[in-house]
Amino acid sequence: MLRERESVVNNFLAIVEVGIAWLSFNLALFLYFGHFSFIKYKDSIILHLIIALFWFLLGKYFRLAQVHRSRPYSAILFNCLGLVITGTSILGLAVLFFDLYYIGFDPLIYFGLFNLTFMFGFKVIIYAFFKRARMHGRNTRAIVIIGDYTAASFIEQVLKYKEWGYKIVSIIGDEVLSKTYGSIAPILPPDTELAPLLENKTIDEVIFIKEKMNVEEVENITHDCSEVGVIFRMYSPFFNKLKSKAHIHHYNTMPLLTIANIPTNYLAMKVKDVFDFIFSFLIIVLASPVFVILSLLVKFTSDGPVFFKQKRVGLRGRKFYAYKFRTMVTNAEELKAKLMEDNEMDGPVFKMKNDPRITKVGRFLRKTSLDELPQFFNVLMGDMSIVGPRPPVPQEVKEYERWQLRRLSMKPGITCTWQVSGRNDIPFEEWMKMDLAYIDNWSLKLDFVIFLKTIRTMLVADGH
Template sequence: MIKGREQTLARLSTLIQVTLSAACYWFVTWAVIHYLRPVKIDIHDNNTIYLLIIAIWYTMLKEFNLGKMLRVKTYSELFADYFAMVVISSGLLYLGSLFLTNTVPVLILCLFACLNMVLLFGFRILVYRIFKALRGKGYNTRNVLIIADDEAYLHFIDRMIFIRDWGYNVWAIMSDGKHIKDKYSEHVRVLHEHFQLNEIIDANVVDEVIYCKGKFNNEEVRALIYACSEVGVTFRVYSELLSVVSKRSHLTYFKELPFLTFAGHTKNYFALKVKEMLDFTLSFLIVILISPVLLAIGIAIKMEDGGPILFRQKRVGLNGRSFSCLKFRTMVENAEALRVRLENLNEQSGPVFKMKDDPRITRVGRLLRKTSLDELPQFFNVLKGEMSIVGPRPPIPSEVVQYQRWQRRRLSMKPGITCIWQVSGRNNIPFEEWMKLDMLYIDTWSLKLDLMLFLSTIKVMITGEGQ
């Protein structure tokens, strides 16, 4: 009953937000035409835009799970989710209008995005606070029975008991653990484990059962699941193993046999396709916009020593595929041959070579590296599908040969121009920590994370924090 009600509320919330978004666009176009400056907008085109808004916003709200009734989430996390959703949706709206009708005027699109962000975030905050207030007064709560032992995750139990506006009422804890009894018996009833769960559920009002024992017992959990499912009570399991499983796992079937499948990359096919589309479109627009900068840099490199403008280096991409990575040349022409003499001066741990005051770097090259402008030609690699804008940096083959086995997982995602390492200190970070940052990116990847890293990279370029 409760689960069905929350699903209904989630659908209703999503539909309301889609309606608000369409109303935002109507209001912005009306205000611009009547009060700011005349903008000619065809009525037929406007109808197409409304259809695009309905389709895009509904899909992205579902993708970011922003219709769900929230119980445990900070305002900053909610703001970040909405910011990413509105930015990506507005970009898709612009692209959709470009192909299906006349392009949405930039003024209208920017005003719409700003108003949409304020309205949707304000709506969710209002609903969130209303529900938090109701739960704090005892409304819309769930009676929970926790099954634990002395090795359980006690911080979770503390929060379930003492944070009232989560809407969970811990009806009892079933445990024979001495520490559990000593700590919680004054706040909630503690039941002995010899009680039968099905009898407790039948005789009392229990909405959910949460199993969070440190020692995981398969047979016990199986019996508890059956006892709950027979009468429609929600059963949840916490285990340290699940914190790993949940990152990259999904349920698949061979005939009628279920398998828990682990993948080293995200299984969100739709989001990956959106990433590919955004990579190509943004790279195309960026190359056009910065073409004067590319020309100026090329002339400066050529004038300094008369050598080639671009440096092509063999790199390793997705799942071990090789490709020629493009960069503006920042070193003397025979830099690779001179590296042998400098190996003992390497300042980076692991198989990579990094040297802060590398004598092979030219004067123009030093400025390009400081501002990360030497990476700009890699947008052509993105257009060719060899790289993404955001992703682990592509290594050279000699580095990959020296990788430990767990480090090779960074090749499971298409390499990028920038990633967490680029905005977190670069050469100041040890090699192994760099690899762990790449694993963190792969394990937590989302379109929102890509957006945040892209914006952080722009900040690094402007402030000159690159090395």
Template sequence: MGHVELPDSDRSGPVGLAGAPRPLTASNRPRGKELDDAWRAPAGQRERSGPAAARRRSGRRLQVVIGTELLGLGIPAWLVLWAGGQPRPGVAAAVAALAWSGVRAARGRYTGRSPGDPPGVLTTAGDWLLLIGVLAVLRTMTGDAVDPATAVVALLPGLPAGLAAWGVRRLRRHRTVRRVLVVGEASRVERTVRLLGSRADHPYRVVAAVPVGTAPLECEVQVPGRLAPAPADDDASTVLGGAFAHDADLALVVPGPQLSEERLRRLSWGLHDGGLPLSVLSELSGIAAGRIRPSAAAGLTLLHVAPPVRRGPQMILKALVDRIGAALGLLVLAPLLLLIGAAVRLGSDGPALHRQIRHGQHSRPFTMWKFRTMVVDAESHKQQLITANENDGPMFKMRRDPRVTGIGRLLRRTSLDELPQLLNVLRGDMSLVGPRPPLPEEVSRYDERELRRLAVKPGLTGLWQVSGRSDLSWQETVSLDLWYVDNWSVATDMGLMARTLRAVTDGRGAY
């Protein structure tokens, strides 16, 4: 039988379906002032921030979002149609607003956005084009006399309205924190807690854990109760009690040998009956949600994983964006490039540009260009500094590298030394977005996992650039690059290019 330990108390007692007190019922609580106080305190918090309150807040936010989109398109559309002398402008605007809301709902814009989905600009533009198609069909079916050109102008406010609603929902998502109770075997719980605690780009905060069995937890997390190694009648009560005691609003279950299919199924029944949402951690990792499609067959839950994009329209579009973007960048930045080149020449002896052999896609070597940030004979001094390497992998990095020139430190901090690589992008050796291009000696030390970084073209910027740069460990760098290699899309590239500007201005991790 499992048990729950009450916070701020040295007492614990069995909690479960087999005669033990259930945490959500007042009549069966343990007696005594101390224990009553322990149960009463979290009950007040749960009323404010528990699942029911979260659902109410979510419902109110959804009403605001839908209202913003309806009024944001409907009122301007009515004004445009009325000013243009179109027949029945009020009816036409109302139909357009309802159709807009219907299109957004049908495409899942009012539900939670998955991390792998395109950003709001792309989804809103796609929905708006679909709206025009829907209204064109309705116009043909009803014989409406509204002028098509005026109608398109009247629908334009739907774009900023949709973007505003997306911005509101995104802002609220960043503010919403899910208080998570992790359930599973000790080793799996520790890994989950460690990984969730290592990143801040998600809304999950672990507040407690309910391990299976008696193995101790080394991670610093509250343990309000434990499940027996074998299935027991009080599994759900133990988890509900732990969630109640720590005001958790989500149970994250990590399956394992002691949490078999049937036990997990019965646990889900009890948790859902108790009003606690449930998430099950998949063994899959490093896969964007947009590549996963769930389905069911013969009572089994299947997760279909789409292969990484390696060919097709997105690859063609990426190549076009690379070449056009590089050409425009070189044209617009030409005065800045000349100014930096002159500063490098005046700052120290040697050429303005530095050439290096790097490995590109499928490990093909190419000559990479960048502004020189070190003394001319920097490579000859590298072996003397090898013991001062601050990176734990094949890359060589020193925060205070004595070979770096004065102007070079500034260029590295702002990443302006990388701008000549636009020439490499224009030539097709590199992409605007991708993993960092490695040196030949680094590639010679790669294992099979690390070699997968070379499955795509290296990039001028990428996840490494916007996630901490040289402050990251080698394994963190590899993990980010592998995520990009497997999950990249044109929408992801656009988002990374936008985030690069903030990373460059911030300058952290650049040395």
């Protein structure tokens, strides 16, 4: 019944998205031509039919017709953008194919902007409505959690994010969970049989979270759930390696599970490279007046060159020179040895909040991250990317532990998870783990989310 209800809601939302696209299309034509398409051009019904078909299918493909219980708005915006770009491109091809030259391509630009704005606004309203309803105890799902001590993190999130709408009915776990969460829900012993529990209680989902996975136990649980139509979810640390990194490769007729802990989506990586080149080129051209102003400020407020050049380590150990606006005095490296005892970071990196080597203009540039603008030239030359682990200096890499070297398996970037998550307040080892998590879970969507968070960080100016 729950699945049927969700299917009805999802199909309804997909139909609404088609209606929003129709409204955007006619509004674009009215703004461009001064009249609605049905009144002037009867054969524009072709484009309306194309919108009806493809917006419904693309809404399903980009998962926009689903109401997720846990999803950031930045991910929704990314999917809306993907749908609009893909759908508008299809409309452009239709204009050529059906020879609708009197409509042209310019109105499609207006259509894309209207559609993106209206659809994202509609999604924000819908998601906010459902989140508010769940926080007030409506549209909830009853869940059973089967786990060991590693399930504590998920339980804490369920209790914190009430907008997910999860209600814990029982926890099947060990003494660690019993001591901590005994007041939240009934704690049942690890050997509890699941089947009678599913029969006697109203349960929508079973969530399995254990550090070590027993195949026979998982098979029994999935069988019990599938028999009565209950959703089964499972987490395992092994999934961190499998997620988007595993595929079956055939050697003749022998299938082998192949796991690569680096991004292997060739097309997505090429899209990333193309975006890096185009975006860095546009930034260099459009921000050229800013480059000139900042260069003058650096030049006339302290002695020394405008730019600071430093050897960095890039993809798989490749060396290159990274460029920044100079923010320190010219003898900064000589003074560094005297300041090592004031280092506020652990590990091989040196960070100091009130570093006396930083100039007045340099402090402003660092707080706003404007000192890194010249690194767009590094991106243009292919040594760096917009988003990626920050490039270390060779001396730091020499002091890396073996597991930390994997952060060099992806092209370094101007911004990364570390820069939008606290920067200097994050311990070195945690910083390294964040970079590896970025590599393990890389996608164009993740880059888009980090890019938006970077803009917020620059506006807040919390760097130092």
